[in-house]
Amino acid sequence: MTTVSIQSLVKRYGSSTAVNGISLDIEHGEFISLLGPSGCGKTTTLKCLAGFEAVDEGRILFDGRDVARLPPEQRDIGMVFQNYALFPHMTVAGNLAFGLEMRGRPKAEITERVRAVLDLVQLGGLGARYPRELSGGQQQRVALARALVIEPKILLLDEPLANLDATLRDEMRTFIRDLQKRVGISTLYVTHDQAEAMTMSDRVVVMFGGQIAQVDTPEAVYDRPASAAVARFVGQANVVEGVVAGANGDRRIESTLGSLPMPQRLGLTPGTFVSIIARPQAIALTAVASGTPLAGTVAARYFHGAFIDYRIAVGEQMLNVQAVPPALHEPGDAVALGFDPARLWAVEAA
Amino acid sequence: MTARTLAAPWRPMLLIAPAAVLIGVFLILPYLNIVVMSLREPATTTPYGSGFSTGGYAKFFADFYYVGALLQTLWIGLLSTLVCLLLGFPLALQIVRASSRWRALLYGIVLSPLLVGIVVRSYGWTILLGNNGVINRALLDLGLAQTPVPLMYNSFGIVVALSHVFLPFMVLPIMGALQAIDPALEDAARSLGASPRRTFRRVVLPLAMPGIQSGAILVFVLAVSAYVTPVLIGGMRIKTMAVIVVETLIDQFQWPLGSALALILSAAATLVVVLFMRATRLRWK
Amino acid sequence: MRASRVLLGLFCLLICAYLLAPILVVVGASFNAGPFLTFPPRGLSLRWFAAFLNNQVFIDAIARSLWLALAATAISGVVGVAAALYYVRFATRAKEAVRVAILLPLLLPEVLTAMALLFFFYAIGIGTRLGVGMLVGHVLITLPFVFLNVVTALHGFDANWELAARSLGANPWKSFRRITLPLIKPGVINGCLFAFIISFDTFGISYLLKDVGGATLPLQLFDYLRFNFTPEAAAVSTMSIVMALIVVVATEKLVGLKIERF
Numbered sequence: 001m002t003t004v005s006i007q008s009l010v011k012r013y014g015s016s017t018a019v020n021g022i023s024l025d026i027e028h029g030e031f032i033s034l035l036g037p038s039g040c041g042k043t044t045t046l047k048c049l050a051g052f053e054a055v056d057e058g059r060i061l062f063d064g065r066d067v068a069r070l071p072p073e074q075r076d077i078g079m080v081f082q083n084y085a086l087f088p089h090m091t092v093a094g095n096l097a098f099g100l101e102m103r104g105r106p107k108a109e110i111t112e113r114v115r116a117v118l119d120l121v122q123l124g125g126l127g128a129r130y131p132r133e134l135s136g137g138q139q140q141r142v143a144l145a146r147a148l149v150i151e152p153k154i155l156l157l158d159e160p161l162a163n164l165d166a167t168l169r170d171e172m173r174t175f176i177r178d179l180q181k182r183v184g185i186s187t188l189y190v191t192h193d194q195a196e197a198m199t200m201s202d203r204v205v206v207m208f209g210g211q212i213a214q215v216d217t218p219e220a221v222y223d224r225p226a227s228a229a230v231a232r233f234v235g236q237a238n239v240v241e242g243v244v245a246g247a248n249g250d251r252r253i254e255s256t257l258g259s260l261p262m263p264q265r266l267g268l269t270p271g272t273f274v275s276i277i278a279r280p281q282a283i284a285l286t287a288v289a290s291g292t293p294l295a296g297t298v299a300a301r302y303f304h305g306a307f308i309d310y311r312i313a314v315g316e317q318m319l320n321v322q323a324v325p326p327a328l329h330e331p332g333d334a335v336a337l338g339f340d341p342a343r344l345w346a347v348e349a350a
Numbered sequence: 351m352t353a354r355t356l357a358a359p360w361r362p363m364l365l366i367a368p369a370a371v372l373i374g375v376f377l378i379l380p381y382l383n384i385v386v387m388s389l390r391e392p393a394t395t396t397p398y399g400s401g402f403s404t405g406g407y408a409k410f411f412a413d414f415y416y417v418g419a420l421l422q423t424l425w426i427g428l429l430s431t432l433v434c435l436l437l438g439f440p441l442a443l444q445i446v447r448a449s450s451r452w453r454a455l456l457y458g459i460v461l462s463p464l465l466v467g468i469v470v471r472s473y474g475w476t477i478l479l480g481n482n483g484v485i486n487r488a489l490l491d492l493g494l495a496q497t498p499v500p501l502m503y504n505s506f507g508i509v510v511a512l513s514h515v516f517l518p519f520m521v522l523p524i525m526g527a528l529q530a531i532d533p534a535l536e537d538a539a540r541s542l543g544a545s546p547r548r549t550f551r552r553v554v555l556p557l558a559m560p561g562i563q564s565g566a567i568l569v570f571v572l573a574v575s576a577y578v579t580p581v582l583i584g585g586m587r588i589k590t591m592a593v594i595v596v597e598t599l600i601d602q603f604q605w606p607l608g609s610a611l612a613l614i615l616s617a618a619a620t621l622v623v624v625l626f627m628r629a630t631r632l633r634w635k
Numbered sequence: 636m637r638a639s640r641v642l643l644g645l646f647c648l649l650i651c652a653y654l655l656a657p658i659l660v661v662v663g664a665s666f667n668a669g670p671f672l673t674f675p676p677r678g679l680s681l682r683w684f685a686a687f688l689n690n691q692v693f694i695d696a697i698a699r700s701l702w703l704a705l706a707a708t709a710i711s712g713v714v715g716v717a718a719a720l721y722y723v724r725f726a727t728r729a730k731e732a733v734r735v736a737i738l739l740p741l742l743l744p745e746v747l748t749a750m751a752l753l754f755f756f757y758a759i760g761i762g763t764r765l766g767v768g769m770l771v772g773h774v775l776i777t778l779p780f781v782f783l784n785v786v787t788a789l790h791g792f793d794a795n796w797e798l799a800a801r802s803l804g805a806n807p808w809k810s811f812r813r814i815t816l817p818l819i820k821p822g823v824i825n826g827c828l829f830a831f832i833i834s835f836d837t838f839g840i841s842y843l844l845k846d847v848g849g850a851t852l853p854l855q856l857f858d859y860l861r862f863n864f865t866p867e868a869a870a871v872s873t874m875s876i877v878m879a880l881i882v883v884v885a886t887e888k889l890v891g892l893k894i895e896r897f
Contacts, residue, residue, distance in 0.1 A: 052798055072801040073810075079802040085795035089817050098813070102804030150803060361807070362725035366733070369718035372778065373736050376771050380751030381743075387754050397757070437650050444647040459651050465879045466658055467836030469853040470872040473860050474657025477664060477674055477869075484660060484674045514653060575744030578838050578857065592746050599750065600843070609754075612747055 002063050002153035002186050003027055004049070010057035011044050018044040020210035021058075026154070029184040031177065033197035036207035037233070042190045043158060045207075049188065050156055051075050062153055073102070078147030078185075080157045084139045086131035092118070092142050093127035099150035117149040120179070137168050144176065148183060155180065155187040161196060173200055194234045198222065206230050222279075227347055231277045238283070238319045240276040241349060244268045253346065257314050258294045261341035273349040280322035284338035285310065285329060294337040298329050312337065388609035397605040406610030416594070416611065420618055423591040426508055427574035427619070431520075433513040434569045435562070438520035442561075445521070446528045460521050468515065472582040475511040476502065479583065503587040511583045512573045519572060520565040527561025528554070563630055567623050574619045591615045662876065665869035672866050683870035693871055696855035703766075703851060704834040707773035711830045714774070715781025716823060720815075722782075723789040741779040745839035748775065753843045763846050772840035777830035784829065788822020828886045832879055 004026040011019040019041040026032050034042035047053040049060060051072035060068045067075050078099075087095050096114045105113075118124050121141040131139055140160060147155055160176070161169045177200045180187050191197050197204050198218040206213045206221060214226035225231035228239045242255030244262070251262040255276060268274065288295050296314035303309075303325075310321040312335060319337070329335055388406050391399035410416045445456045463471055478484045481498040489495040501507050531554065539549040580590040589597070591611065598608035660674045668678025687693045718737055726733050740748060749772060756768040763769070792815065800810040816823075841851045850858070852875060860868040 050798075050802060052801075071806070072798070073804045073806050076804075077802055079799065081795045081799060083793065083795060085793060085799040087796060087799070087814060098800070098805075099803035102809065146799075146803070156802075362721055365717040365721035365725070368714040369721075369737055369778065369782075372714060372771075372775065373739060376752065376755070377739055377743075377748065377775060380755035381747070383754050383758065384747070384751050437653070440643055440646050441650050444643055456647070456651070459654055462658060463654060465832060465883065466876050467853055467872075467879075468838050469836075469856045469860075470661055470875060471657050473856070473868065473872060474661040476860075477660045477672065478657060514657065517650075517654065571742075571744065575746050577746055577842075582857075582861070592744075595750075596746065596842070599753070605754065609750065612750060616744070616747065 003061075004154055004186060004188075005061040005064075006045070006049070006058070007061065008058040009045065009048060009055060009060065011041075011048055011053060012056050017210055019048065022207075022210075022212055023058075024205060024212065024215065026186050026188060029186055031180055031187045031189065031200060031202045032205060033189045033191060033201040033203075034205050034207060035191060035194060035197040035234070037192060039209075040207040041210040042192075042207050046156055046158055046188060046190050049154075050077055050079055076150075076153045078150060078152035078155045080143045080147050080155070080160045082159045082162050084131075084143040084160075086139055086142055086146070088131055090130075091127060092123070092129050092131065092134070095131070095142060096127075096146050096149050099146065103150065113149055117145045120148070121145045136164055137172065140164065140172060141175075144179065148179075148185070153186070155185050157187065157189045159191050160189075161191075161193070169196075176200065198234065204234075206233060208233075223343075224345055225277060225347070228275045228277065231345075231347075236280050236320050236322075238278045238280065240278065240317070242274055242276055242346075244270050244272045244274060246270065256317060257319075257337075260294075260339050261344065263344040263346050264341045266346055268346065268348075274346040275349050277345045277347065278319075278339060279343065280309075280320045282340055282343035283319065283321045284340065285312070285321055285323060285335045286338060288334045288336045294339070295334055296337060298331050298333045298335060301327060301329070301331055303327065384609050384613065387605055388613050390606040392604050392606050397603050399606075403606075406607045407614070409607060410611060410614055419589060419591050419594055420615065422505070422588070423574055423615065424618060424622060426505055426512070426580075426590060427570050428622075429505070429509045430512040430516065430573040431566050431570045433509060434517050434520040435566060437513065438517055438565065439524055439558075439562070441517075442521045442524035442528060446525055460518050463515060464518050468578045469582075471515055472511060472579045475507070475514065475579075476582055479507045479510070502583055503585045505588065507583045508580050508588070508590070511579045512576055515576070515579055516569045516572050519568045523564040523568065524558060524561040527558045527564075531557045559630065563627065566626065570623065570626075571619055574615065658876065661869050661872045665866050665873040667866040667869075670865050672864055672869060676866075683866045684874070686865075686867050687871050687874070690867070692850075693852075693855060696850050696852045697874075699849065700835050700852040703770065703773055704831045706770060707777050707834040708827050708830045710770075710774045711777040711781045712823065712827050715778050715826060715830075716785050716819075718778075719782050719785035719789055720811075723786055724794075737782050738779045740775040745776065745837070746843075748772065749840045749843040752840070756844070763844055763849075766846055766849060768844040769841060769846070769849070772844055773834045773837065776837060776840060777834050780829035780833060781823070781826035784822045784826030785819060786822075788819040788825075792818055824886060824889070828882065831882060835875075835879070 006022055006024045009019050009022040010017065022041070022045055024032070034045060036042050044053060048055050051067070051070060055068045058068070059066050062075065087098065090098070093114050096117060097110050100110045100113060114127065115124075118127055121144055123138060123141055123145070126134070126138070131142065134142065143160070157176075161172055164172060173196055189197070189200065198221075201218060203215060204218050204221050205215045206226075208229060213230050214221055216224070221230065221234055225234065225237075228237070231237040231239065240255045240257055240260070242253040242260065244251060245254045246252045251268070251270070253260045253262055253274060253276060260276060262268070263276070294314070296312040296319065298310055299313040299318065300311040301308060308323050308325055308327050310323060310329065312319045312321055314337070321337075387398065389402050389404060391401040391403050392405060393399035441456075441460065445453055445460070448456060476483070479501040480486065481500070481502070483501070485501060486495070486498040489499060501510070535553055535557070536549055539553045540546070544552065575592050576590070577592045577596055580588075580593050584590065584593070592615070595608050595612045595615065598604050598611060663676055664672050664674045665683055666679045666681070667673060667676040667683065668680035671677065722730065722733055722737075735742075752768050752772050753763070756762055761767055796814050796818070797810050800814045801807070805813065836853060838853045838857065841854050842857075845851070845854060852871070856868055856871055856875075859871075
């Protein structure tokens, strides 16, 4: 069980800065995801942690000890690569034994631990096979087992599910998370897929352009994003510009759509320019009645089975609204929009 | 993706150090020394004297023997390259188009000369081309000739033998270029209305050009600097520049002159290569 | 369309005949029963093989060629693998320059290289003694082949394998020995095979740099067949071909042969 602390990490490649001052603490047994678009620096951060890239500035502490100068083989890490990187010339058992051999464990112990970890990942009995004889999902589990059998200080995963098809990916998501909880190992998971990050993590680190935009639990990142960019990345978001208005007790936000209620959880002073963030599920569609303040027209409608996707045109703007079936509104209908203050969020405009 | 190790960033240098020393000290330095050597004074009892002069170069231009030999060498080189091209391109085409069983066999046949050694190969040609050799005796026996046809001790024999020796070096690069052509390109051309002939001329040939260029340059340079084959096939009657150079060095023990001749040969060959590259670049780009 | 395919096939058959002719002629002539070098052989006999096996000069030459080839291959092997690793993994800015530099012995005429070495070793006082110049020359011309083959093998090598080994606790040397080397072995062996054959058959370097009495097989053969017209030289040539074939077939069985392009 290890705490890992990244302090003001900076990594440059030539004239561009890939990681620009990242600080992060990973607690005992915590599952942390680095989430962001390609090029945001998440993989570079992982590589610095693993020791595959040299650090330009900053410190990396494992249990308080700075490992930034140590080569990878001395950091006691366990890494799962995107393409698994299983040694093709060794059997599954050989692959699993490798890390233990490097640590000089006795033969009998190695055999026992390999057997145990194969059972742990539900591949018992496949020790004598070669990686090329296994399916993608099985290879993935061998890669996991290889990283775990050495009982490293931290588990590092670099977009491990990217090469799997959709159903397998869903399966493996839960598999990896359950395994991690059972073993209780501190884990850093890099992905660009927000569903993975949200469903698996204790905390999510959203990164853009080499810097951390927000570190929080998945619910917090989704419901209370730190910026419009974060909001858009972790899910669909309607972003509306406005300014805080009204007196105490009756705060409103005057926006480009019209007058919107103030999000319940925020205290903002009048005159502040804000971006309101409304998730598609946070807007209710009702029939237009007289005196309805906010109204729009259904521009399009998409049936997803479990929910319906509406595109609502309000003046010049287009909103995404999600509703539960049955579909009550046809394209071309006029609809009234209801914004629930309990589910709205706003960030100060940049 | 490179794994830059943190500890000892100088370690990668160790990997390249032996090769660097080998090439730098034992190849580049000595080659530069050839230039120096060509400018030294000749001597009688030692390979070279203590002073410097451009006597070697002067001797080349003064004596038509040398100039003639150079021109003849270049001519032989060009002919050999042409023959290799005419023979090698169809062969490369065939190998690339063949089914895998035939391909392996053809590959083996193309490479077999390389396996056998230059001396053995050239020797084989002397047996074939001599006045009493296999070809002549067949011609005489079949009544196709009254007296032996001189196939050896002349440019013809040398070109035939050199083309044989260097054919693999023409075939391999062309094969490489042909294999790199996306088969979908030919289909695309055909679908746009091009006949097989047109497709070949407008799509395949231009794309194979880099391979043809590489092969031609390689064969030409090799042919122009060949020693064993011209010595065995040409005998005393016809000597290429490389033969003269070696003679000058080993038999006459005159290193400055030999170096000068070798450098002149290299310069001439390089000139031809550069002209060739200019010419082919203009046509196909 | 059919016709041109057939023509191409026929033409290629002729070219193959052209390619094989000298070799077949030499091998055939070596079985001559009489003292004349003719093809087809007049009478079949192994007497010329017996003759050369009793000829100490040739036996010495073969031994010398073998040892030289082994030594040159061993050295080129190590230097070439190291250089290939550097080129694929670490070379950044001057990458093309590194490649061209290592391929130089292949691109430059062998006669020139031999001259250059001769002058060099003479200048530093060793001359052709001790066979040092000869060995260096052989290493130089075999190095590019090892380099090219190992580079190709490394291109098929997933860099993540080595990173995985490092993450599991292997230091660079252990990672090379347990992971990289086994996986590039075919390329290394291929390269060494080429190196061996090239060294065994090379003439130019050996001719200019040979020590007194230090003739390699190609040299000895060359001397012999200029003035001697019995089939003995043909028998030696046949032996040399057979030896090369054995080496190739043995390697093919062990590793599977792959020829790389320049």
